[in-house]
Amino acid sequence: MSGGSGIVILGIFAADTAYTAKRMPHIAETLLGSDFKLGPGGKGSNQAIAAAKAGGKVTFISRIGNDPFGEMALSAYASAGVKANVMRMDGVSTGAAFIFVNEDNGDNAIIVAPGAAGLIGIEDVDANRAEIENAAIFMTQLEQPLDAATHALGIARRAGVTTVFNPAPAQTVPDEIYALCDYVVPNEVEVAHIVGHPVETDEQARAAGDILLQKGTGCAIITLGARGALYHAPGRSELIPAFSAGKVVDTTGAGDAFLGGFAAALSQGQEPAAAVRFGCATAAIAVTRPGTAPAMPLRSEIDDLLRLGS
Incomplete structure (x- = not known):
């Protein structure tokens, strides 16, 4: 690990427009919903806010438009204590x-x-090279262009920064990217896309973890929803159970909550399996609330749940 203590995240912001209903409508059908919410979202942005609220020192790299949704993003970062290295764009x-x-x-x-975040490129990464090189943790996903993510992971790896890659949304990426990653953290759907077989049992999850290790990643962490998460490293494979923090209301941000909590714990020196447990507790609280x-949750809430579950 580098000498830094902060977390740098490359990703997108997206305003979440969430509609609650019994089911999805069919083509040409209109359904009445039971609820609507508007709030800040986007995988990288959610992860940055989750990590900051969990106690991490976070910088977020992205692009947004010069519009009301962009103002929403900046307000969310200010509220959560995220440093926003965000380019604002006119006309997008x-x-x-x-x-x-x-x-x-x-x-x-x-x-x-x-939107604007789809235009994130290598130049955005290079403009933030010093931040990345001096971080403890660098984390990214696949909602922004792949070349930017790969370039940033390479910079972080060469600087000795711990790299975390969330291969979401599921898509085919070159195997070379895995060798740049200390931790690859997919969910069951995403890892099934990568390895080409279903991941519905613990055995299938471990087999998928083996494939990710063979591709060159240092450690595979597969989130398994209500079953918890599999920590799968050379010489150690451990299923870390999920926590219960109340009635599940909305699972939309669960993976991002997990990753933010995991990165925060890792950046503060927790050993990896303990950081996975911290991530599970973070996600357990998040799914009891609407939105992303x-x-x-706040660090104090996560600590309280960990004490109850220990």
Whole structure:
């Protein structure tokens, strides 16, 4: 690890427009929903806010439009204590997401339009090279262009910064990217896309973890929803159970909450399996609340749940 203590995250902001209903409408059908919420979202942005609220020192790199959704982003970062290294663009909309939330069980389906963040490029990474090189943790995902993510992971790796890669949304990426990653953190759907087989049992998760290690990652962490998360490293494979913090209301931000909590704990020197447990507690609280970024818990709440669950 580098000598830094902060977390740098490259990713997108998207304004979340969340619609709650019994089911998704069919083509040419109009359904009445039971709720609507508007709030800050985007995987990288959610992870940055989650990490900051969990006690991390966080810098977020992105692009947003010069519009009301962009103002929402800046307000969210100011409130959470995230340093926003964010380029504002005229004539391009801020990213936005359509989120369907099932009113019976909180399950979700999402469409993301990255807007300005879809224009994130290598130049954005180079402009923030010093921040990345002096971080403890660098984390990114796949909502912004792949070349920017790969370039940033390479800079971080060469500087001795611990690298965390969330391969979401699921897409095919060159195997070379895995060798740049200390931790690859997919969910069951994303890892199934990577390895080419379903991940529905613990055995299948471990087999998927083996494939990620063979691709060159230092450690695979596979989030398994209500079952918890698999920490899978050379010589150690441990299923870390989920916590319960109350009724599940909305699972939309669960993975981002996990990653933010994990990065915060790791940046503060917790050993990796303990950081996974911290991430599980972070996610358990987030899913009891509606929305994504607004649902992220404070460090004190996470510590309280960890004490109850120990």
